[in-house]
C-alpha cells in the first residue's frame with residue numbers, strides 16, 4: 281500500500297455524468313490486483329473531509345484509471361480536476377478476486393459503476409487463457425460502459441440496448457440456454473443486484489464472488505466504519521475495506537437474508 285501525491289494526467293468525460301480519470305501512479309500500477317481500490321482525497325481544503333474509494337478500473341503505462349459517476353460533492357469535485365493538478369491517494373487497498381484452478385469459465389457480471397472492477401480481472405483471466413463471458417447492465421444505453429471487456433452481453437432496464445431487463449435475468453437466460461463448462465461468477469454492482477446474483481448462483485450451484493460497496497472513511501481497517509455482516513464465520517462482522525471488498529457471495533448475511 282502506498283500513500284502518494286500524484287499528478288492527474290487525464291480526465292475524459294465518457295457520457296452523461298460518467299468520467300475516466302487517469303493518475304500517474306507507477307507504484308500502484310505495478311502492484312494492483314483485480315478488485316482492489318484506491319482512496320482518493322478529492323479536495324485540498326478537507327471539504328469533504330473523508331476520502332472517497334474507487335476501484336482501479338485499468339492500468340496503462342505508468343498510470344491507473346478510475347471510472348466514476350458523479351453522485352455527490354466528492355465526485356463533482358473529481359469531475360473538475362485539471363491535468364497536472366496533484367491528487368493525494370492511498371492504494372492499492374482491499375483484497376482481490378480469486379483466480380483459482382477450481383473453475384473453467386469465468387462469468388463476469390457488472391451493474392452500473394460495478395463494471396469498473398471488471399477490466400483488470402478480465403485481463404488477468406485472459407492472460408491465463410480462461411474463457412470469459414461478460415454481462416453488463418445499466419439503466420439505459422447511455423450508461424453502458426463496455427471498454428476493456430470481452431464477449432459482452434448487454435442488458436438495459438429500459439430495453440434501449442440489448443436484453444430488456446436487469447443483468448441478472450440476462451445471466452439466468454444465458455445459463456438456461458447454454459452449456460457452460462464449470463463456471464464461476466465474479467460480480468460487482470448495486471446491493472440489490474448482488475443479492476439477486478447470489479440467489480442465482482445458489483440456484484445453479486455456481487461459486488460466486490461479489491465485490492461490495494460501502495461508505496468508507498480510512499479505507500484500511502482502522503476506523504471500523506465499513507462493517508458487513510457475515511454468516512458462517514466466527515467473527516460476525518467483516519470490514520469491507522480490509523477483509524473485502526470481495527467476498528464469497530454465500531457468506532454475506534445481508535445478501536442472503538440469512
Ligand SMILES: Cc1cc2nc3c(=O)[nH]c(=O)nc-3n(C[C@H](O)[C@H](O)[C@H](O)COP(=O)(O)OP(=O)(O)OC[C@H]3O[C@@H](n4cnc5c(N)ncnc54)[C@H](O)[C@@H]3O)c2cc1C
Pocket residue numbers: 317328332333334335336346347348349350351352353354355356393396397492493494495496525
Ligand atoms: C470499494 C469501493 C469501490 C468503489 N468504486 C467505484 C467506482 O469505481 N466508480 C464509482 O463511480 N464509484 C465507486 N464507488 C462508490 C464511490 O465511492 C461513491 O460514489 C463516492 O464515494 C460518492 O462520493 P460523493 O461525495 O460524490 O457522494 P456523497 O455526497 O458521499 O453521496 C451522494 C449520494 O451517493 C450515495 N452514495 C455514496 N456512496 C455510495 C456508494 N458506495 N454506493 C452507492 N451510492 C453511494 C449517497 O448515499 C448519496 O445519496 C466505490 C465504493 C467502494 C466502497
Ligand code: FES
Pocket residue numbers: 495496497498499500501502503504505506519520521522
Ligand atoms: S473504512 Fe475504516 S475500517 Fe473500513
